[in-house]
Amino acid sequence: MSEIKKGQPKRGVSVYSYAGVLNVSMTLDDVFKDMYDMGATCFELLTSHIENYPNPSTQWIDHFFWLCDKYKMQPAELGHWAETHLHRGPRMTDDEILANMVRDFKLANLLGFHSLRTKITCINRHCDPEPGWEKDIERALPYAEKYDVAMLSECHAPTTLKRKHIWDYIEFADKHQTKHFGINVDFGTFVNPKENDYPPEMKERMNRMVSEEDGGYSRPEDIIPILPYSRTCHAKFNYMDENFHECGIPYEQILNIMVEQGWNGNLVSEYEGPRRDEAEYLGDQLRRQHIMMNRILGY
Amino acid sequence: MVENYYVQARGFHNIYNDDGTIWGFQFCMRTKYYKGLWLSQFRAGDAIVDGVKYPRETLIWNIQGMDYTREEMYDRMDQYWQVNDIATVKVPCPGGLKQGYHTVEIQFGWVNNYNTPLEAEYDGSGLGLMGPYSNLGGKPGTYKLDSKATERTLLLVW
Numbered sequence: 001m002s003e004i005k006k007g008q009p010k011r012g013v014s015v016y017s018y019a020g021v022l023n024v025s026m027t028l029d030d031v032f033k034d035m036y037d038m039g040a041t042c043f044e045l046l047t048s049h050i051e052n053y054p055n056p057s058t059q060w061i062d063h064f065f066w067l068c069d070k071y072k073m074q075p076a077e078l079g080h081w082a083e084t085h086l087h088r089g090p091r092m093t094d095d096e097i098l099a100n101m102v103r104d105f106k107l108a109n110l111l112g113f114h115s116l117r118t119k120i121t122c123i124n125r126h127c128d129p130e131p132g133w134e135k136d137i138e139r140a141l142p143y144a145e146k147y148d149v150a151m152l153s154e155c156h157a158p159t160t161l162k163r164k165h166i167w168d169y170i171e172f173a174d175k176h177q178t179k180h181f182g183i184n185v186d187f188g189t190f191v192n193p194k195e196n197d198y199p200p201e202m203k204e205r206m207n208r209m210v211s212e213e214d215g216g217y218s219r220p221e222d223i224i225p226i227l228p229y230s231r232t233c234h235a236k237f238n239y240m241d242e243n244f245h246e247c248g249i250p251y252e253q254i255l256n257i258m259v260e261q262g263w264n265g266n267l268v269s270e271y272e273g274p275r276r277d278e279a280e281y282l283g284d285q286l287r288r289q290h291i292m293m294n295r296i297l298g299y
Numbered sequence: 300m301v302e303n304y305y306v307q308a309r310g311f312h313n314i315y316n317d318d319g320t321i322w323g324f325q326f327c328m329r330t331k332y333y334k335g336l337w338l339s340q341f342r343a344g345d346a347i348v349d350g351v352k353y354p355r356e357t358l359i360w361n362i363q364g365m366d367y368t369r370e371e372m373y374d375r376m377d378q379y380w381q382v383n384d385i386a387t388v389k390v391p392c393p394g395g396l397k398q399g400y401h402t403v404e405i406q407f408g409w410v411n412n413y414n415t416p417l418e419a420e421y422d423g424s425g426l427g428l429m430g431p432y433s434n435l436g437g438k439p440g441t442y443k444l445d446s447k448a449t450e451r452t453l454l455l456v457w
Contacts, residue, residue, distance in 0.1 A: 019333035023383040024303050048334040048382040083412055086339050086376035088421045121412035130417070277303055 007263040009255070011293055012042035012076050014234065014268040015049050017286060020277035022049065032071045034283055038290040042076035044117070044232070044268040047104065054103055064111060076266035077115035077152070077184070077232040080104040082140075084121045084130060091132075094139065101140045102147075109147040115232040115266065116144075117184050118151035127159045134172060137181055144180035150231050151181045157188035161222040173229055182229035187249050188236040188272065189218040196248030198239050202273070206248075220253040224261060232266040238273040240288035244295070255296045267293065301383050305331055305431060305449035306403050310387060312457055313395035321395035324348075326453065327385040328405050330430070335382040336409050338362065338375035342427035344406030346390055347450075353390045355406075361387040373423050396455050404450040408433055408442070 013035045018026060026034070028049065035043060047053050051060045068075065082101050084091050092100075101118075108116055120137075121130040137151065144151055155166055166183060173181050193206040237246045255267075269289055275281040302308060310327035330336065343360060346353040360367045362380050366389075380386070388405055408430030410418045415428045426432055431448035434441045 016333065019382075020303075023301055025300070046334060051381070053335065053379055053381060081334075081412060083337070085410070085412060085417060086337050088339075088373055088423065092376075119412060121417075122414045123416055125414045127414055130412075 004260070004262045007259050007261060008299075009258055009263055009265055009267045009297065010042045010074070010076070011038075011040055011290060011297070011299075012044065012074075012266050012268040013038065013040045013286065014044035014077075014079075014270045016044065016046055016079065017269060017271040017276075017282065021279045021282060024277065025279050029067060032067045032073060034286070035073065036071040038269075038287055039294060040269075040290065041072065042074040042266045042268065044077040044079060044234075044266075045075070045111075045113070046079035047081070047107070048079075050107070050111075054107060056107075061110070068112070075112040075114075076268055077117055078104070078108040078111065078113040078149075079117040079119075080108070081119040082121070082136060082151075084136070094135065097136050098139050098143075101136070102143045105140075105143050105147040105149050108149045114149055115184070116149050116151050117154055117232070117234075120153055125158060126163060127154075127156060128163075128165050129153075137172065138176070141176060141178055141180055145178075150179060152184035152230065152232060153182075154184045154186050154234065155189055155218075155226075156186040156234075157191060158216070160189055160216045161185065161218040161226055162216075166226070170226070170229055182231065183226050184232055184234060185223055185226055185230055186234040186236050186270070187251075187254065188234075188238070190220060190250060190254060191238070191248045192217050197241075197245075198247045202239060220250055220257055223254065223257060227258065227261050227263045230263075230265060232268060234270045235267040235289070235293070236270045236272060237285070237289050238271075240285050240292065242288075244288050244292045246289065246292065251292060252296050255293065259297070301329055301385060304451055305329065306405060306451040306453065307385055308451075308453055310385070311403070311453045311455055313455070314389060321393065323390045323392040324396050324455070325387050325389045326403050326405075327387050328407075328449070329383060329385050330407070330409065332382065332409070332429075334411075335384075336380050336411070338367065338372040338378040338380055340409050340411055340427070341372055341380065342408045342410065342423055342425065342430070343369040343372065344408070344426050344432070344444075346388060347404040347406070348390070348396070349401050353392065357391050359389040359391075361389065369423075398455055398457070400452055400454055402450055402452050404447055406432055406444060406449070
């Protein structure tokens with residue numbers, strides 16, 4: 001059996017991390033400057049960060065590319081929403097749903113993104129999809145191919161990588177033999193809510209969440225069968241201590257598995273801990289996380 | 300740049316008619332959510348100023364330069380309200396507010412496709428499924444309206 005060539009995940013940042021400070025105390029230019037300091041080479045943007053979305057001006061687009069160029073930053077993923085209930089009454093028509101999706105595909109293509117974090121309408125906190133999702137994704141697939149984007153559904157805590165709908169998605173991708181639909185693994189799924197080193201108040205919050213639900217979480221090795229279906233993952237973190245250790249997510253194990261499995265996708269940092277509206281605290285947490293990933297990956 | 304509050308200090312003043320009488324007053328707000336909303340996803344509630352309730356049906360919302368009533372927003376699935384664009388809420392109140400400090404609160408919420416059961420109240424009679432008044436620990440679609448979640452004290456000059 002031939003040996004798998006080691007992967008080289010790219011270190012990046014999701015602008016989502018800056019949601020609490022963007023246009024409050026930092027501009028998009030400031031965010032790019034910050035990400036560059038971390039050694040990030042790619043980023044995620046949300047449609048919510050595009051001025052005058054869904055119709056950005058040519059001036060904004062020019063400035064966007066100027067920022068990418070200045071800070072040597074590659075567009076990785078555009079976070080968007082496959083809306084199905086934008087008006088009162090019954091679900092939108094199939095054509096309305098498709099038109100909204102294709103509009104975002106075109107925009108992603110224009111801005112240089114090849115991954116989309118496609119939010120499929122969910123019916124509960126485990127992100128189980130609204131029945132009928134297959135038809136929407138099936139109709140969108142030819143357009144995703146045309147505009148060279150992969151629709152990635154996020155596996156986000158409390159969803160685990162063993163949840164049925166994750167495997168329904170993988171089965172769907174296999175059935176259609178497509179690389180344009182897959183999974184974005186959010187590393188929050190690896191948090192063991194009962195056993196972690198988070199500060200007491202965070203630990204308590206996570207324990208409370210678990211007592212309400214079934215408390216499942218993913219193990220690092222659960223990511224192995226998912227990786228071929230993933231181009232971009234959310235490098236979620238909740239708290240980095242002063243020793244550059246994420247207190248609840250086994251980063252070393254996860255990243256080493258990704259490298260061993262030959263994964264070359266984008267890792268975009270998503271900070272979801274406290275004090276997200278304080279630019280200095282947030283910047284420090286992000287830098288700590290990138291030091292950790294730099295040490296594990298060696299770059 | 301916007302202020303790190305729901306209700307903004309900037310944009311708070313009376314609204315004058317051409318003849319110099321006062322039609323009402325206005326203030327600005329933002330959702331503080333991490334993403335923008337299509338207007339049809341927004342659920343506008345009452346404004347409460349100095350303990351006086353100004354009913355949701357009477358308020359006018361100016362978003363990206365266009366005036367909307369609460370009812371008019373429900374069907375605008377083509378208008379996107381970007382995350383840090385502020386809305387101006389115009390409140391009919393003949394005579395307006397006096398110069399000085401006022402407590403201003405605006406009740407609102409939204410619906411989206413995010414990890415919650417689909418909205419039961421298609422007529423928009425509630426405040427949606429998420430937002431500062433949503434009782435996330437309780438039954439979806441229930442609200443803590445007495446929480447004064449968005450209340451802020453502002454100083455009015457004119």
